[in-house]
Amino acid sequence: MAGSVDPTTTDTSPVEPPPMKRNKFFALANRSSTPRPTPSETEVSLYLNQPCLQEDGDPLGYWKAKQPEIPVLTRLAAKYLAIPATSAPVERLFSIAGKLFRPERCNLSDKRFEQLMMIKCNPQ
Numbered sequence: 482m483a484g485s486v487d488p489t490t491t492d493t494s495p496v497e498p499p500p501m502k503r504n505k506f507f508a509l510a511n512r513s514s515t516p517r518p519t520p521s522e523t524e525v526s527l528y529l530n531q532p533c534l535q536e537d538g539d540p541l542g543y544w545k546a547k548q549p550e551i552p553v554l555t556r557l558a559a560k561y562l563a564i565p566a567t568s569a570p571v572e573r574l575f576s577i578a579g580k581l582f583r584p585e586r587c588n589l590s591d592k593r594f595e596q597l598m599m600i601k602c603n604p605q
Contacts, residue, residue, distance in 0.1 A: 524551040577601050 518526070528551055534543050540562075548555045581597050582589060589597070 521553055524554050527551060528554055574598075574602065 528547075534540065544555050544558050578594075578598060581601065582594060
């Protein structure tokens with residue numbers, strides 16, 4: 482019996498662990514395929530699931546109370562919902578409007594005047 486193995490002999494060589502690449506592959510394959518939401522996405526979801534503020538409610542108080550819970554959105558609210566401290570942007574609009582609506586152009590319709598202001602003030 483040339484191809485048979487003798488059961489009395491035992492192999493005492495240590496068993497080699499599988500290569501590292503294989504372990505990494507299976508570790509990646511066993512992970513959940515759904516990505517974790519980012520902290521910003523979590524904050525937005527948390528904000529959207531809260532009840533609306535009453536019309537007579539205090540928005541500044543709301544954002545101050547929610548600051549520990551949703552800090553990124555609180556910073557965005559403070560930045561984008563703040564009232565400008567100067568009248569310069571309004572003065573600039575009046576200056577542009579004065580140049581567009583001259584006495585010789587007094588026949589402009591309201592719609593056309595609004596369109597011209599949008600073009601002039603929002604170039605892109």
